[in-house]
Amino acid sequence: xxxxxSLTSTTRASRLSLDAAHAWRLVASARTGPQWxxxxxxxxxxxxxxRLALGRGRRWPVPDRPVLRAxxxxxxxxxVESGPVAEGPADHHRLxxxxxxxxxxxxxxxxxVTPEGPRCCRVAQTxxxxxxxxxxxxxxxxxxxxxxxxxxxxxxxxxRDLERAAP
Numbered sequence: 001x002x003x004x005x006s007l008t009s010t011t012r013a014s015r016l017s018l019d020a021a022h023a024w025r026l027v028a029s030a031r032t033g034p035q036w037x038x039x040x041x042x043x044x045x046x047x048x049x050x051r052l053a054l055g056r057g058r059r060w061p062v063p064d065r066p067v068l069r070a071x072x073x074x075x076x077x078x079x080v081e082s083g084p085v086a087e088g089p090a091d092h093h094r095l096x097x098x099x100x101x102x103x104x105x106x107x108x109x110x111x112x113v114t115p116e117g118p119r120c121c122r123v124a125q126t127x128x129x130x131x132x133x134x135x136x137x138x139x140x141x142x143x144x145x146x147x148x149x150x151x152x153x154x155x156x157x158x159x160r161d162l163e164r165a166a167p
Contacts, residue, residue: 001155009128043076047101089115092113111125
């Protein structure tokens with residue numbers, strides 16, 4: 001697993017022996033049932049904390065179609081982008097989710113699936129926090145350890161789900 005961290009973002013990436021198109025359909029699945037972006041333990045906890053802090057901490061249902069589309073809502077996420085990436089190889093896809101939670105700034109989670117040959121792909125996930133105001137900049141300093149733990153657990157969940165679903 002590759003790991004990268006900066007003050008505003010944390011990235012995890014893994015190479016998998018899985019067709020990129022198949023991996024994309026699983027990563028961006030909008031089918032009812034367990035979905036990593038709704039029921040991964042860190043997201044369940046974050047939603048509960050948000051509700052305790054009088055935030056929205058929504059529990060929007062998954063749309064129940066093959067893949068998420070821009071404008072969809074699921075869990076406490078709003079889908080900002082979903083689909084092929086213009087630059088790069090065919091079957092390179094990106095899913096960008098924005099958290100609709102109480103935070104002094106904007107929280108986004110981007111997942112990219114990039115083909116790296118036949119039956120091989122790279123799955124990269126980056127969570128970013130863009131602070132708003134003085135409180136947001138102060139929060140940014142305390143957020144790094146939590147963001148690191150969140151990305152480690154979420155990325156492991158995604159990789160596990162993908163490996164289990166490999167044909």
